[in-house]
Amino acid sequence: MDYEASLNQALDLLADGEDRKAERALQAIINEIKAHLTGNDADMNRYYYWGRCLTAMDEVEQALLKFEKVLGMDATHEGALWETASIFFHDLDRPESAQPILKEKLLVLYPDNELYQESLRAVEFALRLRKRPPPSAKSEASAADAFFPNETNKESDADNASDAPA
DSSP states (O other): OOHHHHHHHHHHHHHTTOHHHHHHHHHHHHHHHHHTOOSSGGGHHHHHHHHHHHHHTTOHHHHHHHHHHHHHHOTTOHHHHHHHHHIIIIISOOHHHHHHIIIIIIHHHOTTOHHHHHHHHHHHHHHHHHHSOOOOHHHHHHHHHHHOHHHHHHHHHHHHHHHSOO
16 A cells, blocks of 8 residues: 555545545555554554554544654654654644754754744744733733823723713
């Protein structure tokens, strides 16, 4: 079985809104993978595609375990590193876990990869936002009152005057 082609067909089904067909196709791939596991390094790609199928099925924690198995066989497996970083950042909202994978592994191996560079910038931006979140709309309004007290009071006085009977 060509796992990549089969996975792409299942992903196309998902994109077309045919979730049940996609789920069956993904499960068929997983069943095929399980039937061909040999217990040696030849299983690396099988575990990788198993993880990709699980990701497509929104079983990201299980997918991480498969990618971890791949990385145990080859710590520089580009696909498993990328999928792991993507899951941490996009699915689990853990940019602090994605950052070292991108910065210390993927970009060390592939320093000119624009996707990895851009992803690291997005992860670092998310981390900065966590440390210093933007002010809320309410605090922005009170800041405006502090800087322009007469302007905001005039507007509310004008609103009140228009509501008053003549």
